[in-house]
Amino acid sequence: MNNAITAIFFISLSLLFIVLQSTLLAPIKIGSFSPDFNLILIIIIAMLSDVKGGSIFALGNGYLMDVLSGGLIGVNALSRLSIYAAIRGTTNNIYYQQIPVLLIVIFLSTIFSWFFIWVVIKINSEIDLSVSLYVILKQGAINTLIGLPLYLMIKKIHERIQK
Amino acid sequence: MGFLKRHPLIIIILSLLLAVQVFSLSTDEKHMPAPFSKFILNLTYYPQKFTYEVTDSMINIWQNYIDLVDVRNENKRLMLENAQLRHENMQLLEAKLQNDRLKKLLEFKDYAQARTLTANVIAGSPSINRTEVVIIDKGNNDGISEGMPIATFEGIVGRVYLVGDRDAEVMLITDPLSAVDAYIHRTRARGIVKGTGLGCVMEYIESKTDLSIGDKVISSGKDGFFPKGVVIGTVEEIERKGNFLSAKVSPNVELNSLEEVLVIRDPSDKMELNE
Numbered sequence: 039m040n041n042a043i044t045a046i047f048f049i050s051l052s053l054l055f056i057v058l059q060s061t062l063l064a065p066i067k068i069g070s071f072s073p074d075f076n077l078i079l080i081i082i083i084a085m086l087s088d089v090k091g092g093s094i095f096a097l098g099n100g101y102l103m104d105v106l107s108g109g110l111i112g113v114n115a116l117s118r119l120s121i122y123a124a125i126r127g128t129t130n131n132i133y134y135q136q137i138p139v140l141l142i143v144i145f146l147s148t149i150f151s152w153f154f155i156w157v158v159i160k161i162n163s164e165i166d167l168s169v170s171l172y173v174i175l176k177q178g179a180i181n182t183l184i185g186l187p188l189y190l191m192i193k194k195i196h197e198r199i200q201k
Numbered sequence: 202m203g204f205l206k207r208h209p210l211i212i213i214i215l216s217l218l219l220a221v222q223v224f225s226l227s228t229d230e231k232h233m234p235a236p237f238s239k240f241i242l243n244l245t246y247y248p249q250k251f252t253y254e255v256t257d258s259m260i261n262i263w264q265n266y267i268d269l270v271d272v273r274n275e276n277k278r279l280m281l282e283n284a285q286l287r288h289e290n291m292q293l294l295e296a297k298l299q300n301d302r303l304k305k306l307l308e309f310k311d312y313a314q315a316r317t318l319t320a321n322v323i324a325g326s327p328s329i330n331r332t333e334v335v336i337i338d339k340g341n342n343d344g345i346s347e348g349m350p351i352a353t354f355e356g357i358v359g360r361v362y363l364v365g366d367r368d369a370e371v372m373l374i375t376d377p378l379s380a381v382d383a384y385i386h387r388t389r390a391r392g393i394v395k396g397t398g399l400g401c402v403m404e405y406i407e408s409k410t411d412l413s414i415g416d417k418v419i420s421s422g423k424d425g426f427f428p429k430g431v432v433i434g435t436v437e438e439i440e441r442k443g444n445f446l447s448a449k450v451s452p453n454v455e456l457n458s459l460e461e462v463l464v465i466r467d468p469s470d471k472m473e474l475n476e
Binding site for chain 2: 054055056057058059060061062064065072074076077101102103104105106107108110111112113114116117119120123124126127128151152154155157158159161177
């Protein structure tokens with residue numbers, strides 16, 4: 039039962055973040071200062087070790103992003119799945135209790151997300167990624183600043199659901 | 202799911218290879234959006250429209266009752282008038298250069314009024330990586346279909362990429378996948394205006410062309426999507442690329458603050474205005 043409630047909680051949160059990110063916090067309106075809430079959510083789910091079906095959630099969330107951002111189906115979905123796999127596979131959950139580790143994980147995941155898309159675009163070299171390293175680093179910093187309190191908050195709610 | 206934890210590198214490499222393949226298929230012009238994509242577009246319509254309505258009415262309350270009511274209305278009217286005058290001015294300049302087309306160009310205005318549909322921009326792309334997409338509150342039920350050009354009185358905005366029942370996704374001219382066949386207004390030199398993500402660049406302009414910073418770029422109507430003679434932007438920088446010139450073009454429409462747009466419902470008829 040708790041697993042079902044957890045799934046509903048994260049799906050609702052994902053939809054809420056997508057709507058927020060496409061309306062009030064749309065990157066086209068507020069520029070690269072917009073935090074990537076959906077990416078942060080994937081990172082948080084990957085860090086919370088007891089969430090079941092996280093990879094499907096990452097894939098689904100990425101697919102939603104793909105559809106609503108111009109139809110390059112698969113790019114966001116697969117980059118998010120990769121981020122999920124990288125976080126789950128590289129470090130033990132115990133380390134995520136430490137704030138500096140959390141900060142590093144969120145920052146590096148943002149950079150990884152851009153790197154993934156950059157590689158995909160570079161191989162299909164007709165289109166350039168018109169974003170500077172400065173913007174990517176700034177995006178990483180914004181996601182980290184927003185991601186940390188969001189992680190702590192979601193973690194608390196998640197623990198309450200699990201009880 | 203233990204596989205994910207044990208072999209993250211394999212998952213990443215496989216995802217990357219798959220993404221490369223999927224990306225090249227998606228950028229193919231013949232690519233058709235999946236039916237499931239339409240379902241997602243329909244699903245997100247109501248929350249997006251609700252957020253738009255709430256924020257729009259809140260902004261309106263603030264602007265109409267707290268801010269300077271008359272000044273705003275006057276400003277709005279003057280801005281609209283200004284945009285229409287600039288549009289007319291552009292048409293007159295066009296007529297000055299090629300007088301025999303005057304009648305046909307003026308017909309465009311009547312055409313634009315008769316065959317367009319006004320839509321509100323209710324949302325943008327949620328992706329940080331790809332922002333040059335907006336969602337409008339008109340869809341299949343209003344007679345919108347994929348490929349229809351979108352403009353404002355100030356110029357070209359983009360074209361419809363994906364259509365839901367009540368909403369549609371519009372790819373802006375600044376999107377890296379966008380390409381518009383265009384002319385330099387002053388010299389009639391032809392080229393292709395492509396999106397770069399941050400702006401536009403006009404490529405494949407013949408190197409002998411007389412091209413200056415400040416030249417207006419207009420649509421040629423030869424790509425089969427956009428009507429002829431609509432302003433795209435202004436040349437900002439010129440660069441030589443092999444046998445061609447390339448010009449950085451600043452779009453005439455402020456794409457980051459779009460509120461209302463015009464959907465040109467039947468651009469095929471416009472093709473009769475071609476030379």
